[in-house]
Amino acid sequence: MRILRAVKMQMKMDLPGGGLAFSLPLGSVVGIGLxxxxxxxxxVEEGL
Structure with a gap:
């Protein structure tokens, strides 16, 4: 769960498009299910 929170924090600081683009490879590396x-x-989209 800490990783997801870190991703959300990064997205808030980053542009939404860049945050989503960076979250997808992160999900694959960490092994988050589809x-x-x-x-x-x-x-995330609802939060933006």
Whole structure:
């Protein structure tokens, strides 16, 4: 969960597009499941 919070913090400081682009490879590296990644992206898009 700490990793997701770090990603969210980074996105708030970064441009939304750049944050999403950087979160996808991070999700693959960390091994986040596809469904979790989609839910996370949806949450981020609603938060913007």
């Amino acid at each position: 469904a979790q990644m989609q839910a996370f992206r949806r949450e």
